[in-house]
Amino acid sequence: MSRCAECGAAFVPAKHFHHLCPSCSRRKFAGVLPPSAGVVLDVETARGALRLAHPDRHPAEREEQATKITQALNAALDDARALGRA
Numbered sequence: 001m002s003r004c005a006e007c008g009a010a011f012v013p014a015k016h017f018h019h020l021c022p023s024c025s026r027r028k029f030a031g032v033l034p035p036s037a038g039v040v041l042d043v044e045t046a047r048g049a050l051r052l053a054h055p056d057r058h059p060a061e062r063e064e065q066a067t068k069i070t071q072a073l074n075a076a077l078d079d080a081r082a083l084g085r086a
């Protein structure tokens, strides 16, 4: 159990570095993806990148790379959805 650095409410942090309760976190980071891979993207940019990276849009020699990037972007969007940011 932690205390939110913004409002002081008690909450259980999902990650050790979370210092804001879910409500304050949503307010502060609305529309921003969590730094899952050390990169912060806004949701619109991430969705655009997903459309561009999709394996169906690339020749066979780039399928493996496109698949890895698509999976990473989907994981980041899943994290954002779990945190209510997307």
Ligand SMILES: [Zn+2]
Binding pocket: 004, 005, 006, 007, 008, 009, 020, 021, 022, 023, 024, 025
């Ligand atoms: Zn709070």
